[in-house]
Amino acid sequence: MTTATPSAPGAVPLQAPPETPLSRARWALADSWTVTRRYLIHWVREPAYIMWGLMYPMVSVLLFGYVFGSAMVVQGGGDYREFLLPGMFGMTMMFGIGNTMMGVTTDADKGITDRFRSMPMARSGVVVGRSVADMINSVMDLAVLVACGLVVGWRAHGSPAETLAAVGLLLLLRFAFIWVGIYVGLIMKNAESAGNFYALLFPLTMISNTFVAPEMMPGWLGAVAAWNPVSSTVTAIRELFGNPGLGGDSWLAQNAVLMAVVWPLVIVAVFLPLSVRRYRRARR
Amino acid sequence: MAQKAAAIVAEGLRKEYRQTRALDGFDLTVPEGTVCGLLGPNGAGKTTAVRILATLLEFDGGRAEVAGFDVARQAAQVRYRIGVTGQSAAVDEILTGRQNLEMFGRLYHLGAARARRRADELLELFGLAEAGSKSAKHYSGGMRRRLDLAASLIMAPQVLFLDEPTTGLDPRGRMEVWEAIRSLVAGGTTVLLTTQYLDEADRLADRIAVIDSGRVIAEGAPERLKSMIGGDRIDLVVTDAGELAGAARIVARICGAEPETRPDTRRISAPARHRVATLTETVRALGDAGIAVEDIALRRPTLDEVFLRLTGHRAETAGEGGGGADGGEPGRAAGRADRGGPERARDQTEKEMTV
Structure with a gap:
């Protein structure tokens, strides 16, 4: 079967598909990097896009720290902005769902996901590449937020190890939410419905311990807020940063660090397989 | 090399979306090295057929082989040997033309240096060398479609799927894409081309298959088909x-x-x-x-007249009713504002056909 090639000059011979598990893994790694690189090029070519993303946390700190913050009193005593900032960190991680989802939906909508799927690249390459790019983006978001926090008087009072652990828990949460974003992005029909979902994210992040204690909410809402995965992470990092917290003797409050690890793992365990399955099968 | 093997075989393909039957016993055989034009109105099942054959969509029944491999069981092998362009696959709009081709070259594991060389070759071949460092979103419709085509050809595929490659293009863009397709065909690639325009199928295809409601209702050389419908x-x-x-x-x-x-x-x-x-x-x-x-x-007779002759009913265009077979893909139309409506494009075709 030697068909003449359509573009004889310089036509490329077919690459042998990888045979061994090791070479397959190498291909998957290379494909993931190529996809990550695509997003890095996006940022270089359209820096405005990423600048807007970074603006958001800055504006939030001003808005919640000063506009609402001036009327807030922390139950256990302490500065409201010291209390607030860890909440903002957690909230920004959750908003990452929206970023991931929009990117995934737009790609599917434009047909570029289909081009990837029609190619012999590693099936994992697209999603893994996407998640690496999102993690890089989140580290930048977090760095900007921390800088803003330092400006408005927030400090990490814990040991360097505790501070690092807190940052690690935040990124772990973001990593888990990437898979929620990918899954939701894949099931959305178009960018419009993805935009509607975006609006839903806001209340979801508010129904937590980010801004106020869940005990102050009506019973059922307080329960939802307490069990919100963001709440566990936020309680845990308040502890690790040595920032004023809400205290409390509920099991959730006592085991915040444990739950800040368990929650993300549960989310990944559910949404990673769902996303991969959804990606392999046809979208529509 | 006694006789030409079939590059595409579809037997009794069935695909159902929630309410509509998109493919209903779809049979098609395309011999190696030939161009088959799949002709039909919106919603007839053209895109569904291409997406199934290009391993993008699972199907409910029947059997399909592309380049000698089973589409369902050997999808990876099929993907090594195909290119897809048009409604069913696209390019990145933020990346430049060159960056797009480089990225796809890397995904075929050419390595960075060869991917770059191949990108330059293809840009040259498709007349995009000068626009190579511009974002694809600044390209004209015809240029974008040619970039799309170039991306499908990085590995010189055995089988090329062109899903409505000229829909929504102005006459000039259409000519540019036709030109590009013709030069590929001369190289011996097997092509399955879907189109709403009899004229386009007539110009490019060796054989034309007319599809209606998910099945092929007439097939043959353009001449034969035209005599069937009155020329x-x-x-x-x-x-x-x-x-x-x-x-x-x-x-x-x-x-x-x-x-x-x-x-x-x-x-x-x-x-x-x-x-x-x-x-x-x-x-x-x-x-x-x-x-x-x-x-x-x-x-030439319009698609409407062909359909009237072959089926006794006018070509039903999906979209107005929203119940057509390809209507199972609602996001697509919304995401592609650059497409003109089929009506407008058809008018252009008719004008061009005037002698």
């Missing part, structure tokens, strides 16, 4: 409505068939079996009879 037609408009009947009699004598007359537009239409001979003879006869003509032209 080209002659259209003329008389200046004076009073001479319509006289002109119709002359046309009937020359064409050997009763013409259709439309008094409101003073238009007469009849099959022109001998094309230019029919045209010149008609012009001469009308001149001899002293009948003034405002417009006279040969044209």
Whole structure:
């Protein structure tokens, strides 16, 4: 079967598909990097896009720290902005769902996901590449937020190890939410419905311990807020940063660090397989 | 090399979306090295067929082979040997043309240096060398489609799927893409091309398959198909409505068939079996009879006429009712604002076909 090639000059011979598990893994790694690189090029070519993303946390700190913050009193005593900032960190991680989802939906909508799927690249390459790019983006978001926090008087009072652990828990949460974003992005029909979902994210992040204690909410809402995965992470990092917290003797409050690890793992365990399955099968 | 093997085989393919049956016993065989035009209106199942054959969509029944491999069980092998362009696959709009091709080259594991070389070659080949460092979103419709095409050809695929490659393009963009496709075909690639335009299928394809409601209802060489549906037609408009009947009699004598007359537009239409001979003879006869003509032209039958002839019903265009088979992909139309409506594009085709 030697068909003449359509573009004889310089036509490329077919690459042998990888045979061994090791070479397959190498291909998957290379494909993931190529996809990550695509997003890095996006940022270089359209820096405005990423600048807007970074603006958001800055504006939030001003808005919640000063506009609402001036009327807030922390139950256990302490500065409201010291209390607030860890909440903002957690909230920004959750908003990452929206970023991931929009990117995934737009790609599917434009047909570029289909081009990837029609190619012999590693099936994992697209999603893994996407998640690496999102993690890089989140580290930048977090760095900007921390800088803003330092400006408005927030400090990490814990040991360097505790501070690092807190940052690690935040990124772990973001990593888990990437898979929620990918899954939701894949099931959305178009960018419009993805935009509607975006609006839903806001209340979801508010129904937590980010801004106020869940005990102050009506019973059922307080329960939802307490069990919100963001709440566990936020309680845990308040502890690790040595920032004023809400205290409390509920099991959730006592085991915040444990739950800040368990929650993300549960989310990944559910949404990673769902996303991969959804990606392999046809979208529509 | 006794006989040509089949590059694409589909047997009894079935695909159902929630409410509609997109493919309903779809059979098609495309011999290696030939171009098959899959012709049908919106919602007939063209895109569904291409997406299944290109391993993008699971199907509910039947069997399909592409380049000798089973589409369902050996999808990875199929993907090594195909290229997909058009409605079913696209390029990154933020990346430049060169960056797009480089990225896809890397995903074929050419390595960075070879991917870059290949990108430059393809840009040159498709007349995009100068635009290579511009974002794809600044490309014209025709340029973008050519970039799309180039991306499908990085590995010189055995089978190329072109899903409505010229839909929504202006006449110039259409010509550019046709040109590019023709040069590929000369190289011997097997091509499955979907289109809503008989004219396009006629120009590019060795064989045409007409699809309606998810199954192939007619298949054959363009010539055969055209004779089946009555071939080209002659259209003329008389200046004076009073001479319509006289002109119709002359046309009937020359064409050997009763013409259709439309008094409101003073238009007469009849099959022109001998094309230019029919045209010149008609012009001469009308001149001899002293009948003034405002417009006279040969044209291919429109898809509507083909469908009317083959199925007895007009081509149902999905979208208005929203219940068509390809209507299972609602996001697509919304995401592609650059596409003109099929009606507008069809008008352009008709204009071009006027002799």
